[in-house]
Amino acid sequence: MEKSNLNLSARFTRNTKGNLARLCCALIVGVLAMQCSPRQPLPEEQPIALIPQPIQLQPDAGQFTLNKETTLHSKGKEASGVAAYLADMISDASTFALKSDSTGDASQNNSILLEISGTGGPEHYSLTVTPTQIHIQASDAVGLFYGVQTLRQLLPAAVEKKNKATEAWSVPAVSIQDQPAFAWRGMHLDVSRHFFSVEFIKQFIDRLSLYKFNTLHLHLSDDQGWRLQINRYPELTEKGAWRVLNNQDSVCLDKATTNPDFALPEEFFKTENGVKVYGGYYSQENIRDIVAYAQKRFITIVPEIDMPGHMNAAIPSFPDLTCIDQGGWGKLFTVPLCPCEETTYAFVENVLSEVASLFPGQYIHIGADEVDESSWLKSKPCAALLKEKKWKTSRELHSYFVNRVNAIVTKLGKKTIGWDEIVDGKVDSTITVMYWRGWVPNAPAVAASRGHNVIMSPTSHCYFDYEQDEKTTEHVYSFNPVPEQLTGTDATKIIGLQANIWTEYIPTVARLDYQTMPRMMALAEAAWNTTKDWNSFNERLQQHYSRLDQMNIKYRLPDLPALEKHVVFTDTAQLALTLPVGVVETRFTTNGGEPTTRYEHPIRIDSTTTVNLLTVGSGERPGNRYTIRFEQQTYLAAVSTQDLLPGLSCRYFEGPSYNSVSKIDAKDFKKQTVAPNISLPTYPKANSFGLIFEGFIDVPAEGIYTFYLTSDDGSVLQIGDRMVVNDDGYHSAREVSGQIALAKGVHPITLKYFEGGGGGSLRLLYKGPGIDKQGIPDGVLKRSK
Numbered sequence: 001m002e003k004s005n006l007n008l009s010a011r012f013t014r015n016t017k018g019n020l021a022r023l024c025c026a027l028i029v030g031v032l033a034m035q036c037s038p039r040q041p042l043p044e045e046q047p048i049a050l051i052p053q054p055i056q057l058q059p060d061a062g063q064f065t066l067n068k069e070t071t072l073h074s075k076g077k078e079a080s081g082v083a084a085y086l087a088d089m090i091s092d093a094s095t096f097a098l099k100s101d102s103t104g105d106a107s108q109n110n111s112i113l114l115e116i117s118g119t120g121g122p123e124h125y126s127l128t129v130t131p132t133q134i135h136i137q138a139s140d141a142v143g144l145f146y147g148v149q150t151l152r153q154l155l156p157a158a159v160e161k162k163n164k165a166t167e168a169w170s171v172p173a174v175s176i177q178d179q180p181a182f183a184w185r186g187m188h189l190d191v192s193r194h195f196f197s198v199e200f201i202k203q204f205i206d207r208l209s210l211y212k213f214n215t216l217h218l219h220l221s222d223d224q225g226w227r228l229q230i231n232r233y234p235e236l237t238e239k240g241a242w243r244v245l246n247n248q249d250s251v252c253l254d255k256a257t258t259n260p261d262f263a264l265p266e267e268f269f270k271t272e273n274g275v276k277v278y279g280g281y282y283s284q285e286n287i288r289d290i291v292a293y294a295q296k297r298f299i300t301i302v303p304e305i306d307m308p309g310h311m312n313a314a315i316p317s318f319p320d321l322t323c324i325d326q327g328g329w330g331k332l333f334t335v336p337l338c339p340c341e342e343t344t345y346a347f348v349e350n351v352l353s354e355v356a357s358l359f360p361g362q363y364i365h366i367g368a369d370e371v372d373e374s375s376w377l378k379s380k381p382c383a384a385l386l387k388e389k390k391w392k393t394s395r396e397l398h399s400y401f402v403n404r405v406n407a408i409v410t411k412l413g414k415k416t417i418g419w420d421e422i423v424d425g426k427v428d429s430t431i432t433v434m435y436w437r438g439w440v441p442n443a444p445a446v447a448a449s450r451g452h453n454v455i456m457s458p459t460s461h462c463y464f465d466y467e468q469d470e471k472t473t474e475h476v477y478s479f480n481p482v483p484e485q486l487t488g489t490d491a492t493k494i495i496g497l498q499a500n501i502w503t504e505y506i507p508t509v510a511r512l513d514y515q516t517m518p519r520m521m522a523l524a525e526a527a528w529n530t531t532k533d534w535n536s537f538n539e540r541l542q543q544h545y546s547r548l549d550q551m552n553i554k555y556r557l558p559d560l561p562a563l564e565k566h567v568v569f570t571d572t573a574q575l576a577l578t579l580p581v582g583v584v585e586t587r588f589t590t591n592g593g594e595p596t597t598r599y600e601h602p603i604r605i606d607s608t609t610t611v612n613l614l615t616v617g618s619g620e621r622p623g624n625r626y627t628i629r630f631e632q633q634t635y636l637a638a639v640s641t642q643d644l645l646p647g648l649s650c651r652y653f654e655g656p657s658y659n660s661v662s663k664i665d666a667k668d669f670k671k672q673t674v675a676p677n678i679s680l681p682t683y684p685k686a687n688s689f690g691l692i693f694e695g696f697i698d699v700p701a702e703g704i705y706t707f708y709l710t711s712d713d714g715s716v717l718q719i720g721d722r723m724v725v726n727d728d729g730y731h732s733a734r735e736v737s738g739q740i741a742l743a744k745g746v747h748p749i750t751l752k753y754f755e756g757g758g759g760g761s762l763r764l765l766y767k768g769p770g771i772d773k774q775g776i777p778d779g780v781l782k783r784s785k
Helices: 021-023 079-095 140-152 198-210 246-256 284-296 342-358 373-378 380-389 394-411 420-424 442-448 472-477 488-492 510-514 519-528 534-542 546-549
Strands: 009-013 056-066 073-076 098-100 111-116 124-131 133-138 167-176 184-190 216-222 269-272 273-278 302-307 363-367 417-420 431-435 454-455 495-501 568-571 571-574 586-588 603-605 609-617 621-632 649-653 671-675 690-700 704-710 715-719 722-727 734-742 745-754 760-766 773-776 781-783
Touching: 021 734, 021 773, 056 133, 079 140, 111 671, 124 140, 140 167, 140 198, 140 454, 167 519, 184 198, 184 519, 198 394, 216 495, 284 302, 284 342, 302 342, 302 609, 302 649, 342 380, 342 394, 363 394, 373 380, 373 394, 380 394, 394 417, 417 420, 420 431, 420 442, 442 488, 472 519, 472 534, 495 510, 495 519, 519 534, 568 571, 571 621, 603 609, 621 781, 649 781, 671 704, 704 715, 704 722, 715 734, 722 734
Parallel strands: 073 098, 073 111, 111 133, 184 216, 184 495, 216 302, 302 363, 363 417, 417 431, 431 454, 454 495, 568 621, 568 734
Antiparallel strands: 009 571, 056 167, 124 133, 124 167, 269 273, 571 603, 586 609, 609 621, 649 671, 649 690, 690 745, 690 781, 704 734, 704 760, 715 722, 715 745, 760 773
């Protein structure tokens, strides 16, 4: 596709009676034209589009043709292993097989040379493609493998289809020098909440290798299922791997009535004593097979056995492992293992001994998150241990448990990883901390200052089970894993980053594909190359959709760009859409039903109307749904005021677990201040609080104004008697926009916000006639004396 077609948009045009210049300049949102026919294949001379972007890349003239006469040269056992991988990849997609030569002599034309030179840092490689030769040189075998993955992306997308059909392949001439920024580039997969097959795990490993991830963190046990065969304790999988459908399954089945991606796969059901149960587990032979497959692709698999909490799949078979000899649920989490009885550590050592024998990587993840410690305080052995150690809290028992298990892991020749709750106590600095609690921003700094290595996987950017919107991929791409406050030695403790896929509501491969792609590709580049260029990445990403199609990955289709969800007009409006690469067509309806009418030309809107849209990808695959509210308004009249002062009045409230701005109560009022703009003040200390900003906004001209409100948690914006943005309720940080027709002058403005615990952000931007999207300048927001 030509470069001019890569910037695509949706447009709304509004017609108002009166001044023609105002009609042309102020009320038309820009648009680039594109027909709505299915996109055509990219030409053979397509631009080089690599993800992650190499550190140095120089395109050259010409191309290399790979065909039945091409010879593949390698020298040495390690290089030969990578060469075998490349040969298999080509033969699977081609009518021919590469001629192999293990002498390393590549003097003749039409050859590929793979060699390990030992120069450069870890995982470094260089790739040179000329019209006569492809040469990949690397410091080690893994670098050589990454050079092959770059070559894989330089080949046409059809190389991903194992149909043994293509007679020749073209590779653009290029010179590349490359090396990753971070040592840990990981993806996590929870197979406990919902189970996934060995075949899919291998497919997932293949996509990890394509985008140069090097770690797969498998979450193998949790309250909802134990997925790893342990020979010493067969009950763990005989009983713990199967369940009667739970509340998470019920949510999925309810969603499946309108979206088949939520239907639980029948292959993971069986009937036991007349009862249908769901689940599955990996035998030790399965694990050896998966590990061997991953090793050939230089992926390290890190097993997680979550403890002492999240053990409810094991405890029904071994209730004496708890302090109260029974499992079950507390207020938030399940009853954990008892940290004060030696039987616990015997069980843990027996389990982890088998885990260590199956996974050759250096790490074992022990979880240690979300522990309900209340049962520990009912235990006589724990009371005795607290007294002996002169400890005061159950948190010290938590640290004791982590340190005891760390000693077991160390004895097994492995290193321990734990979720960042472990830094709430005092644990051995050899334990690697995996940071996830985005609402505890100082946890990475605390861990680094104590000597821990840290892997960054915060909820703010790296929880891929969270729902997506049109900003999600860009948000992930922007992630800098090294917190700004970390410098010097502490900064070097950040060894990498990882995204987590919790599968409570992800029961199928199709749903997992949707939740992970394409934002997994954005994370891959954030982990590999610290130079950020969103526009470049987005252009390259569009050329990868055809590759994902060939791999049968049901990725989230790209969004219709620049699509406002609330459009205000005063006379008539027009909805004109353009389709991004990856979207074949868009369907719509204006009657509130299912979108079935194919969009072919702009839609005229002459009254308040709601338009429902559905994008469609290749193979009639349903994509993203949008609801756009077109609202016909008159210009809101300005109010008469005198002697206004800069800033807004801000009232602060502290209350019990607010879950809506409507719950902000006058009895919870604490203080009133003056706010120069709409943002979070520094003084809130409570986990749950509310803010009410009140005053006036002075707009310089009559027109349609768009307000962009970002908040975590809920917020609502009202101007005069009109609701502009309503984003109430619990949610993570997100931007929601709304529009309003305003006459020139001063208008009352009220913004309400609540924080329910777990973070906090608040920002208001706007745009209007002659005003690009920006923060509201000083002097525009005012208050009464």
